[in-house]
Amino acid sequence: MSEGSDRLADVKGRIAEAARAAGRDPAAVTLVAVSKTHGADKVRELLAVGQRVFGENRVQEAQEKFPALKAEFADLELHLIGPLQTNKARDAVALFDVIQSVDRDKLAATLAKEMEKAGKRLACFIQVNTGEEPQKAGILPAEVDAFVATCRDTHKLNVIGLMCIPPVDEEPALHFALLAKMAARNGLQQISMGMSADYETAVRQGATHVRVGSALFGARPPLHG
């Protein structure tokens, strides 16, 4: 067994435990393995033991790793979890299965146009800046309801949920609770929250998708998202 498979078993066990403690079905939580900065060999280690959902935060990096893997594993599901430039929207629609980082109107419009051209309708999450941090991407909490409505009604995007990245220096549980509340009031079933340091907290608060990188793949070199 590889180190990757040991780490995967550990993380999955912790997700299941947190889910049961909250009276939730562990199967209702999708583990998104965040493979950014790690090579295709590391992704393969997890594919070999059944992991199928992966997350990348840069289109170009994903283009270098995933086309070959997707050709080999038809059920591999790739999520874009990082900021997307509109000029990369076409490439993103071609490669990814889910876009978790829809964060502004221009991007929503461009994605809708590219999906229409490609004859695809990818599932999308709206990224919410729950901490209202000026440097961070995402829709402000006060604008979420209107933005969800615009994405659905005007752009006809397939919006399935909300995503957040809480401020590093704040209690994540407060942000997770806020995101879950906003999802519920917009009738959205999917909630993407929780990373290596706090995914168990996120599961207890209703996360349907946790995005876990370093706990699965080891530490990343510093300075990379």
Ligand SMILES: *Cc1c(COP(=O)(O)O)cnc(C)c1O
């Ligand atoms: C890198 C990243 C993660 C995973 O972070 P870890 O702390 O390594 O688990 C999750 N979400 C987003 C948006 C990321 O960029």
